Amino acid sequence: MEAWMIAMIVVGVIILIIVIVLICSIRIVSQTDKFIIERLGAYYKTWDTGIHMLIPFFDRVEQVVSMKEQVHDFAPQPVITKDNVTMQIDSVVFFTVTDPKLYTYGVDNPLAAIENLASTTLRNIIGELDLDQTLTSRDIINAKMRSTLDDATDAWGIKVNRVEVKNILPPKDIREAMERQMRAEREKREKILLAEGSKQSSILIAEGNKEASILNAEAEKQVKIKNAEGQAQAILSIKEAEAKGIILVREAEAKGLKAIKDVGADNAVLTLKSYEALAKVADGKATKLIIPSNVSDLTSLANIIKESVTEAPVEEEKTLNTSSEKVSNTQKIEKPKK
Numbered sequence: 001m002e003a004w005m006i007a008m009i010v011v012g013v014i015i016l017i018i019v020i021v022l023i024c025s026i027r028i029v030s031q032t033d034k035f036i037i038e039r040l041g042a043y044y045k046t047w048d049t050g051i052h053m054l055i056p057f058f059d060r061v062e063q064v065v066s067m068k069e070q071v072h073d074f075a076p077q078p079v080i081t082k083d084n085v086t087m088q089i090d091s092v093v094f095f096t097v098t099d100p101k102l103y104t105y106g107v108d109n110p111l112a113a114i115e116n117l118a119s120t121t122l123r124n125i126i127g128e129l130d131l132d133q134t135l136t137s138r139d140i141i142n143a144k145m146r147s148t149l150d151d152a153t154d155a156w157g158i159k160v161n162r163v164e165v166k167n168i169l170p171p172k173d174i175r176e177a178m179e180r181q182m183r184a185e186r187e188k189r190e191k192i193l194l195a196e197g198s199k200q201s202s203i204l205i206a207e208g209n210k211e212a213s214i215l216n217a218e219a220e221k222q223v224k225i226k227n228a229e230g231q232a233q234a235i236l237s238i239k240e241a242e243a244k245g246i247i248l249v250r251e252a253e254a255k256g257l258k259a260i261k262d263v264g265a266d267n268a269v270l271t272l273k274s275y276e277a278l279a280k281v282a283d284g285k286a287t288k289l290i291i292p293s294n295v296s297d298l299t300s301l302a303n304i305i306k307e308s309v310t311e312a313p314v315e316e317e318k319t320l321n322t323s324s325e326k327v328s329n330t331q332k333i334e335k336p337k338k
Helices: 003-025 100-105 110-126 131-136 138-156 172-263 267-282 297-308 313-326
Strands: 026-029 033-039 042-047 050-053 059-066 070-073 077-080 086-097 158-169 288-292 330-334
Touching: 003 026, 026 033, 033 100, 042 100, 059 100, 070 110, 077 110, 086 110, 086 138, 100 138, 110 138, 110 158, 138 158
Parallel strands: none
Antiparallel strands: 026 050, 033 042, 033 059, 070 086, 077 086, 086 158, 288 330
16 A cells, blocks of 8 residues: 555544544533533633533533522421420422532532531521421521521522422321311311301391291281271261261151141141050050050140240250140059060
């Protein structure tokens, strides 16, 4: 093989190696990452998004740092409360990297450092609270932990956005006591609610009975008023009818007397009418009758009645009294009882 061919092969191999090295030295940085570049073992620069070229054998990528918010769930940590109750608490930390250089060179293992710092901070906070406060003060615990971790991680290029207490697990006997307490509290609330319901039901029933009694009394009152008005109206109608009847009777009697006067009745007719009047009187229930000793005096009595027709109605009673005085000599005759 000729020398020039060997030289061409060597040059081709060298060129191929150089191309491969150059291709391997090209780096593409994504939008959410930062590349920490070291040159000859020292920090050189931080690469942002884009295409970059490493100098072979001089530069190297020390670390790729994600700029997205990261979430780390730490294992449960044993803590002791102020009233000496041991419990297990695990927490979740949300953080972002603000300075890739400090994140790379500030602490050896950032995640382990955050976990240890969160554990000690949690123990300090829980040590100032008793059991009941620990169970009901999650917001206070979260705020204190976030503030402490954020201040401590500034030197590491980390921003702690949020810390959440995930689970709080008291000892088994404490949980059983809490369950018994919760059950008793629920039973108490149940009894209170039942008592309140019974009370409201009794009040509503009493109010309904009261309103019903009032309405019944009002209805009875209205019925009595209507009955009284009806009775009064009936009595008034009866009295009016009786008054009209009396007026009609008086008018009829007056017309009868006037008719007798107009026809010029003689003594025989008057005597006959007198006998008829005595028969009607005798037909009553009286046990005693007073008649004149002389029956012929009845004619004079009839004449007196005839003359009284011409007088005013007011003088009628006076005339009858005068006529009764004329029959002074009378005899008392016992009427047999029926």
